[in-house]
Amino acid sequence: MNLTITDVRLTPILVADPPLLNTQGVHQPYTPRLIVEVETADGVTGVGETYGDTKYLELARPFAEKLHGRPVSDLNGLFTIADEVAVDSSRVSGQVDVGGLRGVQTADKLRLSVVSAFEVACLDALGKALGLPVHTLLGGKVRDAVEYSAYLFYKWADHPEGVPAEKDDWGAAVDPAGVVEQARRFKERYGFTSFKLKGGVFPPDEEIAAVRALAEAFPGHPLRLDPNGAWSVATSLKVADEIGGILEYLEDPALGTPAMAEVAAKTDVPLATNMCVTTFAEIKEAFIRDAVQVVLSDHHYWGGLRNTRQLAEICRTFGVGISMHSNTHLGISLAAMTHVASTVPNLHHACDSHYPWQSEDVLTERLTFDDGKVTVSDAPGLGVELDRDKLRFLHRRWLDDDGALRERDDAAAMRLADPDWVTPTVPRW
Ligand SMILES: O=C([O-])C(=O)C[C@H](O)[C@@H](O)C(=O)[O-]
Numbered sequence: 001m002n003l004t005i006t007d008v009r010l011t012p013i014l015v016a017d018p019p020l021l022n023t024q025g026v027h028q029p030y031t032p033r034l035i036v037e038v039e040t041a042d043g044v045t046g047v048g049e050t051y052g053d054t055k056y057l058e059l060a061r062p063f064a065e066k067l068h069g070r071p072v073s074d075l076n077g078l079f080t081i082a083d084e085v086a087v088d089s090s091r092v093s094g095q096v097d098v099g100g101l102r103g104v105q106t107a108d109k110l111r112l113s114v115v116s117a118f119e120v121a122c123l124d125a126l127g128k129a130l131g132l133p134v135h136t137l138l139g140g141k142v143r144d145a146v147e148y149s150a151y152l153f154y155k156w157a158d159h160p161e162g163v164p165a166e167k168d169d170w171g172a173a174v175d176p177a178g179v180v181e182q183a184r185r186f187k188e189r190y191g192f193t194s195f196k197l198k199g200g201v202f203p204p205d206e207e208i209a210a211v212r213a214l215a216e217a218f219p220g221h222p223l224r225l226d227p228n229g230a231w232s233v234a235t236s237l238k239v240a241d242e243i244g245g246i247l248e249y250l251e252d253p254a255l256g257t258p259a260m261a262e263v264a265a266k267t268d269v270p271l272a273t274n275m276c277v278t279t280f281a282e283i284k285e286a287f288i289r290d291a292v293q294v295v296l297s298d299h300h301y302w303g304g305l306r307n308t309r310q311l312a313e314i315c316r317t318f319g320v321g322i323s324m325h326s327n328t329h330l331g332i333s334l335a336a337m338t339h340v341a342s343t344v345p346n347l348h349h350a351c352d353s354h355y356p357w358q359s360e361d362v363l364t365e366r367l368t369f370d371d372g373k374v375t376v377s378d379a380p381g382l383g384v385e386l387d388r389d390k391l392r393f394l395h396r397r398w399l400d401d402d403g404a405l406r407e408r409d410d411a412a413a414m415r416l417a418d419p420d421w422v423t424p425t426v427p428r429w
């Protein structure tokens with residue numbers, strides 16, 4: 001068996017995305033992703049997926065070149081290569097990533113977001129070469145299916161008039177009745193039994209009303225609300241006071257560890273985050289201050305599936321819960337998320353996934369949710385197959401774009417409907 005990497009292919013694509021609202025704006029009609037393929041001397045191909053904005057492509061290209069001639073099994077070596085890839089300082093703000101809603105933007109995090117796609121691709125290829133599923137390479141699954149939650153969004157029926165877009169069949173959801181209707185469809189179509197509402201869009205009282213409506217319509221179902229740090233400490237406490245009793249957890253009500261710690265000190269409602277604990281360096285302060293009770297992992301920016309396991313172990317050691325965050329992603333990432341989630345013993349919350357919002361994919365067969373769960377594949381590697389025609393089609397869309405959609409920019413998309421829109425300052429309420 002020859003595990004040497006002889007070819008690496010990077011394919012940026014644009015995938016259709018519905019007009020989902022968040023505190024920074026609205027999703028663009030098409031969003032960039034990067035599909036990574038590594039091929040071994042024996043002709044085995046592994047696939048991975050990550051963010052596709054230019055700042056990631058800039059790092060992925062030199063990274064790919066350095067992979068040639070190395071074995072797919074050298075997973076630790078991926079981090080050494082990452083350290084050798086220079087990050088343009090203009091890409092590093094230290095601020096919350098605009099549009100990404102996933103915490104601070106540092107050089108290391110950019111590198112890890114690229115490493116993750118290569119790590120998944122190498123694990124996929126290694127698994128295929130050895131005839132073993134990825135979860136076995138990670139130490140073995142402890143469950144046969146992974147539970148996901150319905151990711152509810154306030155949304156418009158359509159993207160702004162005149163903007164080229166694919167039509168979706170979800171309709172609008174801009175009030176409690178619309179949110180409940182959306183949740184009903186999620187349950188009907190996929191069997192989800194827990195619901196997360198993306199908040200920070202409307203004044204807190206309106207979002208409180210939507211959560212109350214969900215609790216009434218779906219008694220006993222775990223509920224979460226995530227305003228992406230849009231609230232002050234006082235507002236967070238008011239919301240916790242009013243609906244804490246019906247929430248599984250409140251996600252990033254206020255921005256940053258100090259504010260989260262202040263909220264946590266005055267409420268019993270568990271706080272979850274994918275914004276203040278997004279790197280290993282941020283763990284210590286947050287845990288010492290008891291600022292968060294659940295960390296939402298994300299293999300894309302934590303640097304892959306093995307780092308995700310490491311994060312889960314640290315959380316277990318400190319008695320902090322773990323679950324999973326999601327940005328827009330396709331089936332390769334859902335497969336990767338499912339493999340790693342199947343190996344984490346202390347996973348006690350349903351994971352987030354944007355997948356139901358994606359009508360397009362690059363796989364020959366879409367992954368399915370049954371009773372809100374994805375069955376863990378025991379096929380070699382990730383257990384998914386790339387559809388080259390679909391990949392080519394979505395890549396063509398990326399090639400044909402004039403550059404306007406190659407960077408995710410939720411505020412720019414919002415300005416097409418509301419020319420005066422500026423990303424709100426935080427706290428917004
Ligand atoms: O905090 C979160 O869960 C997210 O940021 C998930 C996504 O980024 C979501 O908010 C989005 O895409 O609008």
Ligand SMILES: [Mg+2]
Pocket residue numbers: 226228251252273274275325
């Ligand atoms: Mg969140």
